[in-house]
Amino acid sequence: MWPKAGSFVTEQPxxxxxxxxxxxxxxxxxxxxxxxxxxxxxxxxxxxxLSPELVRQEVARGRMVIPANRIHLQKGLRPIxxxxxxxxxxxxxxxxxxxxxxxxxxxxxxxxxxxxxxxxVMDLSTGKDLPSLRQLIIDSVQVPVGTVPIYEVAENLGxxxxxxxxxxxxxxxxxxxxGVDYMTIHCALLREHLPLVERRxxxxxxxxxxxxxxWMAVHKAENPLYTHFDEICEIFRAYDVTWSLGDGLRPxxxxxxxxxxxxxxxxxxxxxxxxxRQLGCQVMVEGPGHIPxxxxxLNVKLQQLWCDEAPFYVxxxxxxxxxxxxxxxxxxxxxxLAAWYGASLLCYVTPREHLGLPTLEDVRAGVVAFKIAAHxxxxxxxxxGAQDWDNRMSRARFRFDWEEQFRLAIxxxxxxxxxxxxxxxxxxxxxxxxxxxxxKFCPMRISHTIQEGSxxxxxxxxxxxxxxxxxxxxxxxxxxx
Amino acid sequence: MWPKAGSFVTEQPxxxxxxxxxxxxxxxxxxxxxxxxxxxxxxxxxxxxLSPELVRQEVARGRMVIPANRIHLQKGLRPIxxxxxxxxxxxxxxxxxxxxxxxxxxxxxxxxxxxxxxxxVMDLSTGKDLPSLRQLIIDSVQVPVGTVPIYEVAENLGxxxxxxxxxxxxxxxxxxxxGVDYMTIHCALLREHLPLVERRxxxxxxxxxxxxxxWMAVHKAENPLYTHFDEICEIFRAYDVTWSLGDGLRPxxxxxxxxxxxxxxxxxxxxxxxxxRQLGCQVMVEGPGHIPxxxxxLNVKLQQLWCDEAPFYVxxxxxxxxxxxxxxxxxxxxxxLAAWYGASLLCYVTPREHLGLPTLEDVRAGVVAFKIAAHxxxxxxxxxGAQDWDNRMSRARFRFDWEEQFRLAIxxxxxxxxxxxxxxxxxxxxxxxxxxxxxKFCPMRISHTIQEGSxxxxxxxxxxxxxxxxxxxxxxxxxxx
Numbered sequence: 001m002w003p004k005a006g007s008f009v010t011e012q013p014x015x016x017x018x019x020x021x022x023x024x025x026x027x028x029x030x031x032x033x034x035x036x037x038x039x040x041x042x043x044x045x046x047x048x049x050l051s052p053e054l055v056r057q058e059v060a061r062g063r064m065v066i067p068a069n070r071i072h073l074q075k076g077l078r079p080i081x082x083x084x085x086x087x088x089x090x091x092x093x094x095x096x097x098x099x100x101x102x103x104x105x106x107x108x109x110x111x112x113x114x115x116x117x118x119x120x121v122m123d124l125s126t127g128k129d130l131p132s133l134r135q136l137i138i139d140s141v142q143v144p145v146g147t148v149p150i151y152e153v154a155e156n157l158g159x160x161x162x163x164x165x166x167x168x169x170x171x172x173x174x175x176x177x178x179g180v181d182y183m184t185i186h187c188a189l190l191r192e193h194l195p196l197v198e199r200r201x202x203x204x205x206x207x208x209x210x211x212x213x214x215w216m217a218v219h220k221a222e223n224p225l226y227t228h229f230d231e232i233c234e235i236f237r238a239y240d241v242t243w244s245l246g247d248g249l250r251p252x253x254x255x256x257x258x259x260x261x262x263x264x265x266x267x268x269x270x271x272x273x274x275x276x277r278q279l280g281c282q283v284m285v286e287g288p289g290h291i292p293x294x295x296x297x298l299n300v301k302l303q304q305l306w307c308d309e310a311p312f313y314v315x316x317x318x319x320x321x322x323x324x325x326x327x328x329x330x331x332x333x334x335x336x337l338a339a340w341y342g343a344s345l346l347c348y349v350t351p352r353e354h355l356g357l358p359t360l361e362d363v364r365a366g367v368v369a370f371k372i373a374a375h376x377x378x379x380x381x382x383x384x385g386a387q388d389w390d391n392r393m394s395r396a397r398f399r400f401d402w403e404e405q406f407r408l409a410i411x412x413x414x415x416x417x418x419x420x421x422x423x424x425x426x427x428x429x430x431x432x433x434x435x436x437x438x439x440k441f442c443p444m445r446i447s448h449t450i451q452e453g454s455x456x457x458x459x460x461x462x463x464x465x466x467x468x469x470x471x472x473x474x475x476x477x478x479x480x481x
Numbered sequence: 482m483w484p485k486a487g488s489f490v491t492e493q494p495x496x497x498x499x500x501x502x503x504x505x506x507x508x509x510x511x512x513x514x515x516x517x518x519x520x521x522x523x524x525x526x527x528x529x530x531l532s533p534e535l536v537r538q539e540v541a542r543g544r545m546v547i548p549a550n551r552i553h554l555q556k557g558l559r560p561i562x563x564x565x566x567x568x569x570x571x572x573x574x575x576x577x578x579x580x581x582x583x584x585x586x587x588x589x590x591x592x593x594x595x596x597x598x599x600x601x602v603m604d605l606s607t608g609k610d611l612p613s614l615r616q617l618i619i620d621s622v623q624v625p626v627g628t629v630p631i632y633e634v635a636e637n638l639g640x641x642x643x644x645x646x647x648x649x650x651x652x653x654x655x656x657x658x659x660g661v662d663y664m665t666i667h668c669a670l671l672r673e674h675l676p677l678v679e680r681r682x683x684x685x686x687x688x689x690x691x692x693x694x695x696w697m698a699v700h701k702a703e704n705p706l707y708t709h710f711d712e713i714c715e716i717f718r719a720y721d722v723t724w725s726l727g728d729g730l731r732p733x734x735x736x737x738x739x740x741x742x743x744x745x746x747x748x749x750x751x752x753x754x755x756x757x758r759q760l761g762c763q764v765m766v767e768g769p770g771h772i773p774x775x776x777x778x779l780n781v782k783l784q785q786l787w788c789d790e791a792p793f794y795v796x797x798x799x800x801x802x803x804x805x806x807x808x809x810x811x812x813x814x815x816x817x818l819a820a821w822y823g824a825s826l827l828c829y830v831t832p833r834e835h836l837g838l839p840t841l842e843d844v845r846a847g848v849v850a851f852k853i854a855a856h857x858x859x860x861x862x863x864x865x866g867a868q869d870w871d872n873r874m875s876r877a878r879f880r881f882d883w884e885e886q887f888r889l890a891i892x893x894x895x896x897x898x899x900x901x902x903x904x905x906x907x908x909x910x911x912x913x914x915x916x917x918x919x920x921k922f923c924p925m926r927i928s929h930t931i932q933e934g935s936x937x938x939x940x941x942x943x944x945x946x947x948x949x950x951x952x953x954x955x956x957x958x959x960x961x962x
Contacts, residue, residue, distance in 0.1 A: 098919040099905050126922050154922065194931070201872065202879045203928030210924035210931070217931045252925070253875030254860060254868055290875075292868075293821050293861035319817065319857035321871035321878070324886060325895040329813050329850050333857060336800065336814045340774050354878065354886075355896060356903035356916040369810050376800035376814060379735060380774035387735055387773075390802035391682065394734030394771075397802070397835065398683045405805060405835075414806040415836060422837035424580050435837040438579040441607050441635065443691035444733070447684030450675070450691070450698045 013238030016177050022070050027240040030280045032060035040066050040073070044081035049384050058083055062273070063309040065182075065282040067120070067144040067242035072179035078142045080119055082284065083311045087383060088339040088374035091146070091313070091347045092118040092367050095125030096133070100357040103133050109363045110137055116367040116411060120345070122146040122184075126155055135178055144181035146244060150208045150225075160211040161218040165228045173235050182242040184208065184286060185232060187225040188268035189248035191216045196261035202252035205289070209248020229272060233279040243276050243283040244313055245269045250289035253321050257291045258299060270306035277308075284311045284345065287338075291317040296334060300341040311344035318349065327353040328362075332369040339377030346370050368411050375410075398444055402429035494719030497658050503551050508721040511761045513541035521547050521554070525562035530865055539564055543754070544790040546663075546763040548601070548625040548723035553660035559623045561600055563765065564792045568864060569820040569855035572627070572794070572828045573599040573848050576606030577614070581838040584614050590844045591618055597848040597892060601826070603627040603665075607636055616659055625662035627725060631689045631706075641692040642699040646709045654716050663723040665689065665767060666713060668706040669749035670729035672697045677742035683733035686770070690729020710753060714760040724757050724764040725794055726750045731770035734802050738772045739780060751787035758789075765792045765826065768819075772798040777815060781822040792825035799830065808834040809843075813850040820858030827851050849892050856891075879925055883910035 017024060025031075031038045037052045041059060044066055045052040058064035064083030073079070082089050092113035096106050110121055120143050123134050130152050138145050149172045154160045157167075172183065186208040194213060197203055204210040212223055225232070236243060249265040251257045266285075273283045285307045291299055296317065303312045316331030317338065323330035331349035339346055350358035350366035358366065378386035389408065396404035402419065406429075409415035422435045433442040498505060506512075512519050518533045522540060525547055526533040539545035545564030554560070563570050573594035577587050591602055601624050604615050611633050619626050630653045635641045638648075653664065667689040675694060678684055685691040693704055706713070717724060730746040732738045747766075754764045766788045772780055777798065784793045797812030798819065804811035812830035820827055831839035831847035839847065859867035870889065877885035883900065887910075890896035903916045914923040 097916060098921065100903055100916045126919065151922070197928070197931075201875045203925055204931070205924050205928075207918060207922045207924045207927075210927035213931050214927050253878070254871045255875055293817060293857050294863075320853060320860060321874045322856065322889060322891050323853050324874075324890040325892055325899050326849055326853060329810055330853050330857065332810055333814050333817045333854065336774060337818070352899050352903065352917075354915075354917075355900040359903065368807055372801060372804050372807060372811050373814065375803065376774050376811065379801060382775075390735045393802045393805075394682045394736055397734070408803060409805040410803050411806055418806050418833050419836040422581055422833065422840065434835075435578060435581045436833075436835075437688060438607065440579065441632070441688045441692075443686050443688045444684055446688075446691035446695050447678070447686075450678075450685070450694050 012173060013177070013235065017070060017238070020071065020074060022074055024238075025070070027237055027280050027282065028059050028066045028068065029062065029277065029282050032056045040068050040079040043079050044086075048081055048086050050085060054085065055081060058085055059282070061309070062277050062283060063311070065242050065284055065311055067146070067181040067282070069176065069179045069181045069239050069241055071177065071239060072138055072145065072181050075139060075179060076142050077144065077181065080144065082313075082344050084309065084342060084344060086344065087386070088343070088377050089119035089345045090117070090367065090370040090374050091120045091122055091345055092363060093122045093124050093347060094363070095123045096127055097125075097357050098127040103129070103136065105360070106133065107136060107140070109358075109360055110141060112360055113363050113367050114141060114143055116364060117371045118143065118348075118367050120144040120146060120181075122148070122347075124148060124151065126151050130155060131174070131178065134175070134180070138179040145179070146182040146184060147175055147180045148184040148208050148246065149175050150186070150211055154211050160215050163215060163224070165224040168224065169228065169231055169235065172232055176235050176239040176241050180241060182244045182284065183236075184244040184246040185225055186212050186246035186248035187223065187229050187232070188245055188265045188272055189213065189223055190226060190265075190268060191222050193249060193261055193264050196259070196264060197249065200259065200261065201255035204249065205252030206246065206248045206250055208246050209250075212248055226268075229275065230279060233276050233281050236276075237280045240282070243281055245272055245283065245285045247286045247288065250287065250315065251291070253290050254292050257288065258295050262288065263302070266303060266306055270308065273307045273310045284313045287312050287314040287343070288317045289315055290321060291319065291334060293319050293334070293337065296337045297341045300338055300343055304342055312338070312342065313345040313347065314338045314343045315347040316349045324354045326351055328366045328369040332373040335370060336373035336376045339374055340380045346374055364411070371410050400432045400444075402431070493654060494658070494716065498551060498719070501552065501555060503555055505719075506551070508718055508761050508763065509540050509547045509549070510543065510758060510763050513537045521549050521560040524560050525567075529562055529567050531566060535566065536562060539566055540763070542790070543758050543764060544792070546723050546765055546792055548627070548662040548763070550657065550660045550662045550720050550722055552658065552720060553619055553626065553662050556620060556660060557623055558625065558662065561625065563794075563825050565790065565823060565825060567825065568867070569824070569858050570600035570826045571598070571848065571851040571855050572601045572603055572826055573844060574603045574605050574828060575844070576604045577608055578606070578838050579608040584610075584617065586841070587614065588617060588621070590839075590841055591622060593841055594844050594848050595622060595624055597845060598852045599624065599829070599848050601625040601627060601662075603629070603828075605629060605632065607632050611636060612655070612659065615656070615661070619660040626660070627663040627665060628656055628661050629665040629689050629727070630656050631667070631692055635692050641696050644696060644705070646705040649705065650709065650712055650716065653713055657716050657720040657722050661722060663725045663765065664717075665725040665727040666706055667693050667727035667729035668704065668710050668713070669726055669746045669753055670694065670704055671707060671746075671749060672703050674730060674742055674745050677740070677745060678730065681740065681742065682736035685729065686733025687727065687729045687731055689727050690731075693729055707749075710756065711760060714757050714762050717757075718761045721763070724762055726753055726764065726766045728767045728769065731768065731796065732772070734771050735773050738769065739776050743769065744783070747784060747787055751789065754788045754791045765794045768793050768795040768824070769798045770796055771802060772800065772815060774800050774815070774818065777818045778822045781819055781824055785823055793819070793823065794826040794828065795819045795824045796828040797830045805835045807832055809847045809850040813854040816851060817854035817857045820855055821861045827855055845892070852891050881913045881925075883912070
């Protein structure tokens with residue numbers, strides 16, 4: 001089933017891979033279909049507490065992807081699974097723009113995002129020196145790295161209309177040879193969709209989508225990424241780059257949500273999902289965007305139906321357009337719902353969305369908001385072990401074990417700081433209350449005295465000023481817990 | 482149907498109200514049942530774009546409440562409706578604790594919360610001088626003010642076990658005479674429920690619930706707020722204080738969500754809802770707390786069923802226990818869902834929940850998160866006009882009208898600051914891009930050129946450094962929009 005190297009677009013992948021001592025292996029989905037459990041499937045199975053055979057079945061079916069470029073694997077990538085049976089994953093978009101930030105700043109953001117729990121990162125840089133920043137990121141992280149190759153194409157050309165199909169393929173191949181694990185390419189936006197955009201409130205809000213739309217409008221020709229789909233698949237298959245079919249027509253406003261343009265593109269994404277799988281590639285499908293709460297379930301179900309259960313990779317979605325400055329919250333609401341209904345990878349949105357390039361603090365806020373959304377969905381879906389984390393936290397809370405609460409918090413550093421900032425001076429983490437209620441009004445503290453059957457002869461501390469329950473011995477709690 | 486004043490617990494309400502020149506009128510629900518549209522119903526109808534007759538019907542049915550103490554009305558309260566047919570409302574909890582904050586700080590928080598859109602505020606202060614702070618708040622705000630009277634009772638006594646029923650009634654009456662619009666009282670937590678708490682992970686996490694549980698445990702007697710329910714109703718009816726039936730057994734962890742203790746209390750809340758309505762009182766019912774995503778719909782539907790559609794007033798709920806430091810986000814997710822499923826009033830949760838008393842910044846973050854949740858639910862429920870706000874914002878976004886975007890943002894000050902912080906020095910609000918993409922990659926900017934049929938002869942600006950689209954004339958956008 002593995003075609004001769006001659007069927008590649010060029011000989012380059014073969015030369016590069018063999019030069020690095022990497023065998024020309026089947027892709028994950030090809031192995032899975034052939035009944036082979038790869039080492040990467042084994043690792044995913046271990047991390048997800050699933051059987052390797054189940055992972056193999058899910059990859060074969062296309063309902064799970066393992067974005068793992070052979071070259072990044074050689075450099076230490078830790079493979080993860082993205083799909084319906086896996087823990088919900090989150091992605092952090094990073095990268096400088098032509099106007100803002102530097103390589104150092106972006107690398108710091110990458111480190112921060114991963115430390116806080118980002119499962120993948122995308123380098124969406126624009127501006128100068130894109131390949132060198134990309135290589136730095138790939139070489140320094142063990143999580144899958146995604147890109148949108150058309151950004152580099154557009155950066156190199158005066159106008160996207162100057163792009164030739166071969167130029168695009170060359171950029172894709174160079175990025176694949178750098179070790180990029182998955183790529184967003186907007187192949188499903190067709191020329192016939194453009195009239196559907198005209199009636200929209202916010203037109204096209206995908207950078208890649210807008211660039212391709214412009215190319216088609218200028219050339220009065222079909223999307224070259226669609227017409228050259230099979231050749232991109234050949235490159236992807238050589239390195240086992242995973243498709244992230246880009247939704248160039250995702251809605252940029254509630255008014256445009258689930259409209260004709262979006263759904264027309266989604267239909268094409270379904271076709272391309274099947275085609276890519278036939279050609280031995282793993283596929284994810286990208287989704288919106290701006291979607292009101294009541295349309296999120298429909299959007300997930302439609303994508304799962306039309307795209308044969310390919311993992312759904314959603315951007316947000318934000319559930320209102322008015323939350324500029326707080327779009328991490330508006331989108332965490334949408335993301336939690338989307339994941340609960342079946343989305344597998346959540347692309348974070350930061351507080352600075354719609355306003356500018358995120359700072360380090362924005363990255364932190366975005367990652368944490370999406371960790372919350374993903375975990376809430378995992379609990380709701382009853383994923384094995386998901387709620388154990390909550391239960392450990394709650395037990396620590398009830399026994400006033402502050403150190404354990406900080407340790408278990410989604411962002412330990414912030415939790416500790418917030419507790420300290422408002423604690424009475426001199427309060428230690430053995431305090432059996434916090435500054436919200438103080439000792440006299442702490443319900444959990446009172447709760448303990450009820451269980452132990454105290455009477456009026458053993459009153460609670462009567463005033464916050466006289467109570468000094470800073471050691472376990474000073475109040476009748478914790479016994480037997 | 483309006484009983485003689487002699488049927489009051491004491492003569493005091495009659496004396497106080499008549500002394501202030503306030504007639505002894507029927508309550509809103511009594512008027513509504515008698516077919517009378519009150520001036521307050523007229524005002525609610527106008528604010529909600531509903532007919533006065535519909536408001537009357539909803540109040541009569543108990544599915545809408547208008548928390549408006551006659552005394553606060555005289556002092557300038559602007560009545561609002563809370564219920565299934567109304568815009569979703571949000572509440573901000575404020576108030577100092579024995580350990581933290583001052584009167585001045587709390588008044589500043591109250592002003593900030595209302596300026597950002599809190600529809601009601603609760604003064605949950607503990608510590609000294611509670612009545613004077615409460616009076617300051619009531620006198621200075623035009624939104625409904627809620628309290629939890631047992632906090633003042635507990636503050637005044639050495640141990641809650643010393644409380645007599647009459648002492649509690651006297652505090653309630655004094656607070657009602659101050660103009661409190663709604664009160665949380667934990668009447669539905671019965672002695673028979675206490676064994677159900679013992680198996681819980683986090684016991685009792687409601688301050689009022691814990692205090693009453695302790696009272697029952699010490700006295701080995703039934704909840705005096707349950708046994709004296711009718712007398713509280715008499716006071717409420719005199720001033721038209723609205724019930725907020727407190728859920729003393731709300732779960733404090735996902736592990737305790739929707740458990741036997743919580744549901745046993747909810748059953749009693751249903752009985753008390755019917756009883757209070759018979760006695761001429763308006764009723765809201767409080768709800769959890771900590772609830773996983775997949776149990777929120779069930780919780781709302783059960784409450785609506787068992788409590789005859791009384792407006793559901795939910796605290797959060799948080800959808801995971803591990804978000805300490807970011808519980809405004811974990812709870813905004815739950816709140817958006819709860820409101821979409823039918824909750825009417827959302828009590829905010831701040832980032833400092835579970836860690837300490839919120840600061841002014843925490844109040845801001847909490848209110849904004851809940852405005853987002855409430856508005857997202859209003860859009861999803863298709864409330865008339867709700868999405869107009871989003872549509873105006875999106876149109877402003879597509880025509881690069883930054884000033885209008887800031888003005889329409891949920892928190893204009895923050896939106897403007899975030900835009901400015903990362904804008905290239907010298908950029909004005911007439912810029913046709915932001916620092917996220919820069920001019921060359923701005924999809925909406927490219928979108929405009931497609932619609933206008935540009936060709937390769939009219940290229941886009943080729944570099945962020947040479948492009949200076951700071952005036953509308955410098956790029957071919959906005960025409961005809």
